[in-house]
Every structure is written in structure tokens, then in C-alpha cells.
Amino acid sequence: MSPVTLGHFRAQARQALADPFLQQALAGATAHFREGRERALAELPDAEALRDHLKAIRRATLARLADHLETFERRAQDAGAVVHWALTPEEATRIVVQIAREHRVQMVVKSKSMTSEEIHLNAALQAAGIQPVETDLGEWIIQLAGESPSHIIAPAVHKTRQQVAELLSRATGQDLSPDDIPALAAAARRFLREKFLLAGMGISGANLAVAETGSIVLVTNEGNGRLVTSAPPVHVAILGIEKIVPTWADAAVWLALLARSATGQPLSVYTSILTGPARPEDVDGPKHMHIILLDNRRSTYVGTSYEEVLQCIRCGACLNVCPVYRKVGGHPYGSPYTGPIGAVISPLLFGLDQYPALPHASTLCTACVDVCPARIDLPRMLIDLRTETVEEQLIPRVDGWAERGAAWVLRHPRWYRWASRMMRWLLRPFIREGRLHLPPRWDPFAGRRLPAPAPRLFRDLWERGDV
């Protein structure tokens, strides 16, 4: 993949802004999730204290992560699971392919997993002659379309019902109407049901893992997570090493905030707690369970100023409030991880040279911190990453100069005052009826009419005692 440069991001963003359906879908979905989250947290007697508690759990867990991972490994093995460790995405996909070959698997069913997107698992399986079938409806739709997810929670938010009906009609060989969404979902149910029952292996992620019992926890609304981990004879779960808590008391806090922050549901419809493969006395369930712990550079950030990002529980709340994400959607980010959290972890996991634009794709408004259940200070890390892009000359020289110039002006109050006056003077010819009307070719605001600067500087009012 070519790097996501500022030029690439800007071009993709312009395309997104010019797509009226996408604008409407993004506005609708993110508003729905935002309102849901607010309602769900307001209904809790103590949401703010619970968030502080989650933060403390995540921070303390990372401080002794090696111990917790070893406990998890031991308990999971006691329950009969096989635990694998992978340093790189390539190692992880190799392990999955090897397990599939050992069991002579030809087709696998998958429940939605960001970690499997991170390691490009579907491509690796296909290259090995194994057919992966996504079973989350949204993921399946984008798999059929050959695209990547545009939202952590709603991967197909950018597709219209007409596009979905076309894709599903082709896949199922039926003629499906775009106007009957329940019928589209029912067609998907029938088609994928056969896949669940025929698949030789199920692959899932894990929303979290609990060290004291060696369990993984998987949440879904559709029930595909339950089917993927119940119907096939082999279950493989892939998770990042940071997604662990020591005890069930900790896991309960995570779960109490996860769905509420993501969609506003009190809990997702299904929360599956899986502890080893089926026991001898069980009636059904997988005979074999493999758990793959993926590093992909995560361990190199523990103990650094970027450690905090490993506290993320992947709820997607930061996407829904981000003024950049809400307008451009997920695709300009060029990564499975999008929005504010993606702007920080994509460069960290895949290299800043691959994602130099992302730290700049932010207004630093801090809305993401306000809604993060773990109160992760993403803007702080975005600024650090920006600094790196300038110092390592990963962005065009002109943008680097602009950043350096801005940094210098902001450090020197006299020059800041002079620059503010200068800017107002330069903008004066473009102000009509209290709004800024820049000529289209200079206009960075994509046709939005920003308000004109106030007639007097705040600092002048302040100095004269007028405020």
C-alpha cells in the first residue's frame, strides 16, 4: 500500500465531502451513536466515577502486563486452549494458516475483528487457498464489495441500500429489493447459516480477555460471534496483547462501559464468555480452541509517552464526535483504525512513514477526550506525532514550514499579536455580511462560510478591562 500522505488524505477527503449520500449517512449514524451514548451514560448513577475506575484499571494493568499475560496463558491452557504468541502480523497469519491446514480446513467463518483487519488475515487465507467468509452483516457487505470498513462499529455505513441489495442479490443468486431491509437481512441469514454449519473453522477477535479464568469475551449484536465460536469444530481467536484485564471485577467495568459508549446499548445483545474448547461433558461447541496474542509493536510503547493509547477498549465513541471523521468518514485514513484513535494507533502500529497525514487530520478540539471511556488524551499524542512528522520531514516541506512557523509564532506573544492583526487586515476584503467569502481556489473550507473575525481582538478588550 502506498503511504497515506497529506495529499492522499486531502484528495480522499474532498471526494467524501462531495458525496451527498455519504455525508447524510455519516451525519445520521454518528448522531445516532452520540445521542445513544449520552442517554446511556446519563442513565448510570455514576458514569464519571466508572470512567475514572476504568482508566485506573487500564493503567494499572499495563504496568504489570507481562504478569497478566502469563496468568492468562496458564489459565487458558488449563482450560484446554492452545496459546500462541505473534510478534508481527505475518507471524499471526502464518499461525492461523497453519492451524487451518492441520485441520484440513477449506472455508472459515469470521466474526468481525479489527485485529484480523490489522493483520490482513483474509488476504493471507485466500493466498493459502482457504476461503474466509465474513459473517457480521456489515463486514460481509464490504467483503462482497472488496472494500475496507469505514467505521469501527458500523463497517458498511457508507453503502446505500441499493448497493447492498445489488451485492446481496449477486451473492445469494436471488433478486432482492433495496426497499425491504428486513428481507435483505433475512436473505443474509439464510445464506450465511449454511456457511456456519459447513465451515471447518471459526475465527473471531476478542473484545477483552480475563487473566484469572483464561477466558476471552466477545460481544456482537447479530449473534454471529456465538455461531462462529459454537458451530465449527475449531475456534481461533486473535487479540492484541493489551486487551487483557486481571479479574472479572475489572472485566465487568469494561463491559459496563463498552456498549454504552459505542451505541448506547446497556450491553451488546450477546456477550460470549469463552473459556477453553468444549469440555468432554458438553453437548456441542468447538473441539479445539486456539488463542493468538498479537504484539505488532504494542510492547514497544509500554513505558513510553504513547503507552496511554493501549488503554483503548475500541468502542468507537471518539469517531462519532470527531469533526474530521464526521465529515470525511473512514476511508481517507487508509487503515482499519480510523477517526481520532486511528490517527494515533495507525502510525504507531504500521509506521509513521506509512501514515504521515493522520496526526494532521485533527482539529485538536479534544472532543475525543471528553467521550473516551478511558479518558485517553489523544490530542497530546497527535501533537507529539505531528512533531515527529515535521522533524523527520515526512510531510511536504511547505506544510513543515507552516507547522514550524505556527509553533514559533505561538511561542512569541508579540509576534502572535502582530500575526492576528495582519490576518484580520488580509481577510478584510473577503468579508461580506459577517461571513468570510474566500475565492474558491484558496478556500480550504470546502464551501462552508465561516464567520468573519470579531471586530476587536479579545486580548485588546482584556487589556482595556472591557471583559
Added chain:
Amino acid sequence: MDAREIILARLRAQQRDEPHPPAWRSRRHFPDLIARFGQALEEVGGEFLRVANWEGAWEALGKVLDDVGAKRVVVNPDPPLDRFDVAARWPTVEWHVVGRDGDVRSFAREADVGVSSAVAALAETGTVIVASGPAHSRLAVLLPPVHVVLLPASRVTVDLFTWVAQWRGASSPLPSSVTLITGPSKTADIEQTLATGVHGPGRLIVVLVEEGGE
């Protein structure tokens, strides 16, 4: 060094002492646990039926089977359902009793209704909790389009935190599969429009038995 050693060595090099926070205690107080459970269940799209005793439960189940037009029903005889011969009450229906009638997989995929009890329920969120075992097939309550839960009222607890505190106190190991079910299967993946029953049961019906014993 293999991946495991490298990862653990990197983490150990940065290990620091930081006190782990104590368990969060539930701050919920519901004057009527059962009423809250029913209300929360209905809010997430589940159906709530409240009956006084087991006779009432069979009557309620009979109505559901009629309503669905059930021809094939699979039942997980979780305790306390193991005390009753549920199948004998509806001789015209084809039954599969898990643990008694052999291979459940092929029966469950054609079944109209799956019946089970639940090991616990959470009032706060309207959640029922099912667990795998010799009398509980995972697929029996997952493949059919309707899941009926016959739940003794004594199993309703306040929330996730009180539930976790209860079983962490006991010493029995976790079953291989424990599932918290909060409403019927749903998706909003097509234009944010709600559709139910996409992979799991599209109807979740909880029959709460007030004098249902333990």
C-alpha cells in the same frame, strides 16, 4: 528468542508498581428487581411474561408454541427444567430433549423454538445468562428463530457487578461457554435501519416464574 520471550522481556523491562484498583461495587438500588428486569428487557426488544408458578409457566409456554405454530421444539433441560417432563405436555409437537435425544445439531437447525432456563439474570440491563454443560447445547438456543427462557425469579440479580461478585465467591470453574443475552438478535448495518433475527433468534421471550424455586 521466540515471540513470547521477546514480548515478555520488553514488558518486564518497563514493569512498574502501580496499585490495582479494588473491585467496583454496584451502586444500583432497584426497589423492585423484577419490575426493573421486565422493563429493561422490553426496552431492548425482548418479551416479558410474569407468572406465579410453574403451572402458569406451562400455560405461557403453550401460548407461545401455539402463537409460533411450533412443530419442532428443542429444549435444554437446565436445572430446574430437569425436574419436569416438558416434552410430555405437548405430545403433538416433535421434541428434542438435549442430553437425551442424541445429535442436537441437525434437529436445532430445523427447530421453530429453543427452550432453556438461565443461570442468572440482570435486572439493570434485562439480561439473561445461559451456560453450556451436559444439559445445555449452545446451538439449541441459537439456531431456532425463537428462544424461550423459563426463569425462576430467585435468579434475578442487580447487575453485572453483583453477578460477578456472586460467582467469584463460589469456587466452581466457569463453563466453557457463558452467554449474556440482552434482547433479540439485531443489526443496523444497512442504512442504520433496525432488522431483527439476523443470525440469532429474532424473538427472545422470558417467562419469569415468581415461585420458581431455586
